[in-house]
Amino acid sequence: MTGSAIEANGLGMKYGRGAGRWALRDCSFRLPAGRVCALVGPNGAGKSTLLALAAGLLGPTEGSVRVLGSDAPGALRERIAYVSQDKPLYPQLTVADTLWAGQELNPASWDRATADRVASPLPQHAKVRTLSGGQRTRLALALALGKRPSLMLLDEPMADLDPLARHQLMGTLMAEAAEHSTTIVMSSHILTELEGACDYVLLVDGGRVRLGGETDDIVAAHAVLTGQAGDLAPHTVVESRTTGRQLTALVRKEGPVDDTAWDVTEPSLEELLLAHLRSPDAPPLLTPSAHHETREAVASA
Numbered sequence: 001m002t003g004s005a006i007e008a009n010g011l012g013m014k015y016g017r018g019a020g021r022w023a024l025r026d027c028s029f030r031l032p033a034g035r036v037c038a039l040v041g042p043n044g045a046g047k048s049t050l051l052a053l054a055a056g057l058l059g060p061t062e063g064s065v066r067v068l069g070s071d072a073p074g075a076l077r078e079r080i081a082y083v084s085q086d087k088p089l090y091p092q093l094t095v096a097d098t099l100w101a102g103q104e105l106n107p108a109s110w111d112r113a114t115a116d117r118v119a120s121p122l123p124q125h126a127k128v129r130t131l132s133g134g135q136r137t138r139l140a141l142a143l144a145l146g147k148r149p150s151l152m153l154l155d156e157p158m159a160d161l162d163p164l165a166r167h168q169l170m171g172t173l174m175a176e177a178a179e180h181s182t183t184i185v186m187s188s189h190i191l192t193e194l195e196g197a198c199d200y201v202l203l204v205d206g207g208r209v210r211l212g213g214e215t216d217d218i219v220a221a222h223a224v225l226t227g228q229a230g231d232l233a234p235h236t237v238v239e240s241r242t243t244g245r246q247l248t249a250l251v252r253k254e255g256p257v258d259d260t261a262w263d264v265t266e267p268s269l270e271e272l273l274l275a276h277l278r279s280p281d282a283p284p285l286l287t288p289s290a291h292h293e294t295r296e297a298v299a300s301a
């Protein structure tokens with residue numbers, strides 16, 4: 001089995017003391033190393049919380065998260081690049097100084113060519129505080145890529161980039177992942193953007209993991225059935241709607257689909273994720289590679 005980038009076991013996080021709400025609850029999953037993983041879910045689902053726990057910036061309220069084989073992700077700062085939604089950078093430094101600081105802080109691994117290339121459209125002598133939101137994002141990504149980390153945790157990295165910059169930087173991230181086997185976890189609300197880029201997906205909703213695994217396998221486990229209203233058993237219905245006498249259902253396949261009774265198509269990833277978000281009672285699905293195994297179970301295997 002490939003090594004794990006992240007293993008969460010009963011992971012839960014509650015902010016503040018006392019009877020606060022759980023931001024994340026009972027999350028158990030595994031992300032194999034070397035994957036480009038889309039982290040999706042509605043506002044307030046717990047995505048940023050999960051990324052901050054994996055970066056070691058927050059400590060779990062319950063359960064554990066093991067990152068790159070370590071139970072203390074906070075001690076792995078050199079191997080993890082974390083870009084949060086608010087992209088904290090030093091406002092008084094110039095772009096050039098910020099890149100220089102990145103190099104000084106990561107002398108052993110700094111990939112100057114990549115960092116400089118990503119930051120090249122920026123005004124090098126401008127102070128960070130004068131940059132636009134999208135320019136700050138570009139600089140934060142230049143620092144993250146320059147670090148040449150084993151794991152990149154990116155919280156909505158593309159949200160404020162223009163379409164061309166988004167396309168370019170997505171390409172750079174994919175090239176980085178392919179060339180150096182970097183694991184990337186990227187939260188986003190732009191589902192179409194993730195479809196071609198990510199080979200792994202985690203859907204978090206209401207603080208819980210609802211789908212996890214290889215994008216292709218998750219999609220292949222489902223089908224869109226269209227036909228005259230009829231019996232959908234034994235399949236698990238995620239979502240269905242009836243128009244006149246025509247029934248369209250997105251199902252999780254529980255055995256072969258009767259294609260004499262139904263017109264069968266494969267859903268797009270976006271269709272599939274949206275159907276799950278609209279149907280909070282659909283049962284969770286983790287593919288075998290996304291199942292968390294206790295270390296005892298692995299050791300005895």
Ligand SMILES: Nc1ncnc2c1ncn2[C@@H]1O[C@H](COP(=O)(O)OP(=O)(O)OP(=O)(O)O)[C@@H](O)[C@H]1O
Pocket residue numbers: 015016021022023041042043044045046047048049050
């Ligand atoms: N610092 C905090 N203090 C208290 N509650 C918080 C804090 N940060 C997040 N929360 C709560 O935790 C829950 C999960 O928030 P989180 O930011 O992880 O969601 P998200 O999926 O990243 O959302 P979005 O898509 O809007 O960025 C929400 O209910 C949020 O209100």
